Amino acid sequence: MTTAVAEHWASGDVYGRIVTALHAAGKSLDALTIEDLAPVDHFHARGLPATIELGDSLPAKAGDHLLDVGCGLGGPARYFARRFGCRVSGIDVTGPFIDAGRRLTELLGMGAVVDLRQGDGQALPYGDGTFDGGYAQHVTMNVPDRPSFFGEAWRVIRPGGFFAITEHGRGNAGPTYHPVPWSEDGRGEFLVTPEETVELLGAAGFVDIDVTDTGQDDLQRYRATLALAERGELPALGLHVLMGPGAAEKWRNSARNIEEGRTHPVRVICRKPG
Numbered sequence: 001m002t003t004a005v006a007e008h009w010a011s012g013d014v015y016g017r018i019v020t021a022l023h024a025a026g027k028s029l030d031a032l033t034i035e036d037l038a039p040v041d042h043f044h045a046r047g048l049p050a051t052i053e054l055g056d057s058l059p060a061k062a063g064d065h066l067l068d069v070g071c072g073l074g075g076p077a078r079y080f081a082r083r084f085g086c087r088v089s090g091i092d093v094t095g096p097f098i099d100a101g102r103r104l105t106e107l108l109g110m111g112a113v114v115d116l117r118q119g120d121g122q123a124l125p126y127g128d129g130t131f132d133g134g135y136a137q138h139v140t141m142n143v144p145d146r147p148s149f150f151g152e153a154w155r156v157i158r159p160g161g162f163f164a165i166t167e168h169g170r171g172n173a174g175p176t177y178h179p180v181p182w183s184e185d186g187r188g189e190f191l192v193t194p195e196e197t198v199e200l201l202g203a204a205g206f207v208d209i210d211v212t213d214t215g216q217d218d219l220q221r222y223r224a225t226l227a228l229a230e231r232g233e234l235p236a237l238g239l240h241v242l243m244g245p246g247a248a249e250k251w252r253n254s255a256r257n258i259e260e261g262r263t264h265p266v267r268v269i270c271r272k273p274g
């Protein structure tokens, strides 16, 4: 199952495609910044603004060691490492993302504070209580075994540490339209309602579970990006570099799913009792 998920997200030379897009955008690899990369390496609804918003809600502090489950290219990991002055370990099933993410981390000179490796959030290769906190941004839509995924996060986070997710939860108005960014046709999609997510996090042992509806903000961003795509005005650097020619249809369906209540996007923050 994780092989199919990885194949869905990326194949081939992701790093090469990003470098080509950076050149087209007039960015120099010698003087690259976290902000330069943000249009392509925050791979979730609303990109960097959503990562900033997530950071505003996290009780992270300097010197912490954080875990990013489903880290993708590592944009959020690098942003949080700089913002909080902490270390971040990222893990993702998709090899081409990890390869590109490592090279981008080196380009930014952040290899000492951000490490990325390939692996599955349902079976984490870290010891108990390793991390001060963890998060998974737009990952759980592809996770068939949430008890293992949340249980593994609980195990590797220290007592008193935090855990956060952002996701497209299942809405109550019927099945999702496809394709969407996380699935071409429904295969590899495992959405649950926000209520079920809260139950599952509680069953894993997390407490103080706080849910924020992000649907309207996400919807506005999808509409704005879609409008650019329909006018042929997408910038050289953006998520379409990763998603390919089907990007506009996926954004259109993501917007329709939210509008019609078929998905229910949320940010969820909770804590392991200390």
Ligand SMILES: C[S@@+](CC[C@H](N)C(=O)[O-])C[C@H]1O[C@@H](n2cnc3c(N)ncnc32)[C@H](O)[C@@H]1O
Pocket: 002, 005, 006, 009, 041, 042, 043, 044, 069, 070, 071, 072, 073, 074, 075, 076, 091, 092, 093, 094, 097, 119, 120, 121, 122, 136, 137, 138, 139, 142, 143
């Ligand atoms: C929408 S991307 C988000 C990437 C990153 N979190 C970000 O916000 O930029 C979803 C990512 O989840 C990863 N993923 C899906 N299932 C996973 C699992 N079981 N374990 C680790 N990563 C997973 C995919 O490979 C993909 O990179």
